[in-house]
Amino acid sequence: MLFTFLALIFFTLFGLCYKVSASQKNNPVVVNTSMLFCAGLISLFSLLLNKPSQYNFTTGALGFLGGSFFFTATLLVLYALKNGGKISICWTILNLGMVIPVLFSIFFWKESLELKKILGLVLIFSSIILIGQSKE
Amino acid sequence: MWKKFAGLSFVANGFCLLAGKILTESGLGNFILLYLLIFYAIGFLWSFSLGLKKKIVPTKKGVLIGAGAGISSFFGSLFLLLALKQVPGSIVFPIAIGGNLVTVSLLAAFFFKERLAVRGTLGIISGIAGLILLSI
Numbered sequence: 001m002l003f004t005f006l007a008l009i010f011f012t013l014f015g016l017c018y019k020v021s022a023s024q025k026n027n028p029v030v031v032n033t034s035m036l037f038c039a040g041l042i043s044l045f046s047l048l049l050n051k052p053s054q055y056n057f058t059t060g061a062l063g064f065l066g067g068s069f070f071f072t073a074t075l076l077v078l079y080a081l082k083n084g085g086k087i088s089i090c091w092t093i094l095n096l097g098m099v100i101p102v103l104f105s106i107f108f109w110k111e112s113l114e115l116k117k118i119l120g121l122v123l124i125f126s127s128i129i130l131i132g133q134s135k136e
Numbered sequence: 137m138w139k140k141f142a143g144l145s146f147v148a149n150g151f152c153l154l155a156g157k158i159l160t161e162s163g164l165g166n167f168i169l170l171y172l173l174i175f176y177a178i179g180f181l182w183s184f185s186l187g188l189k190k191k192i193v194p195t196k197k198g199v200l201i202g203a204g205a206g207i208s209s210f211f212g213s214l215f216l217l218l219a220l221k222q223v224p225g226s227i228v229f230p231i232a233i234g235g236n237l238v239t240v241s242l243l244a245a246f247f248f249k250e251r252l253a254v255r256g257t258l259g260i261i262s263g264i265a266g267l268i269l270l271s272i
Contacts, residue, residue: 001271003219007232008239010212015240017205019248026198029190033183034202039210040176047169059159059167063174066155069148070175071182076145085138091237093142098233100150101157105225109161113226116269121226123266124234130259131241 022087032074073097092132099125153229156213160220168217172210227270238263 021031073094080090102121105111113121159171187194212232219228242260244250252260 038206
């Protein structure tokens with residue numbers, strides 16, 4: 001669980017950066033391009049430091065698809081905002097996208113869930129909806 | 137119209153997260169850094185082309201905030217993928233992705249003095265309870 005909570009901490013910092021950016025009215029395309037460049041640069045250095053001995057086509061294809069979907073998702077949010085969408089609602093809908101890998105995990109990869117975990121999932125999904133509605 | 141874009145961003149973000157889950161489920165967990173490099177490089181190329189097409193002039197503030205977001209995003213994604221190797225996706229995604237909306241709202245209320253409505257407060261309480269249930 002340590003990695004899961006470390007991911008939560010860093011994604012929280014990520015979200016706060018976007019909050020600061022929105023409050024300062026920075027251009028989202030500039031922030032996104034700089035964000036992707038920096039993250040790509042760190043990935044490159046980390047990869048080189050680990051002295052990779054082999055490459056894998058499937059990983060490349062998944063990286064290509066993941067990166068393209070990520071860009072598409074952020075672009076669509078920008079269009080939604082331009083067409084009258086509110087940032088809190090659009091951000092909430094974007095985050096709710098996690099329901100897709102969760103459903104795949106349960107039904108495709110057959111991950112079993114105890115009752116308390118199901119209750120935890122329900123509480124998290126309701127909290128996302130409540131937070132999204134509270135800022136409307 | 138904005139609802140259509142927001143709905144599509146939900147699907148795109150879901151598939152973006154699913155790509156990471158497929159990577160770990162395919163036994164390619166040793167290629168995480170290569171995956172992240174391609175993921176961010178592709179995202180950067182798309183975003184950079186959009187910036188060039190729209191003739192957007194970068195600002196120092198935007199680039200700096202983007203750099204901060206890039207560092208957070210890299211480590212967040214790295215820990216997310218490492219977590220997916222050990223913990224079921226149905227637990228990791230709600231904590232790391234769903235939980236960050238709760239923590240960002242909570243921290244924004246403390247540091248940026250954002251006012252929380254009743255629904256927002258209920259959402260945060262429900263989110264924290266959900267995080268606790270998922271992690272025990």
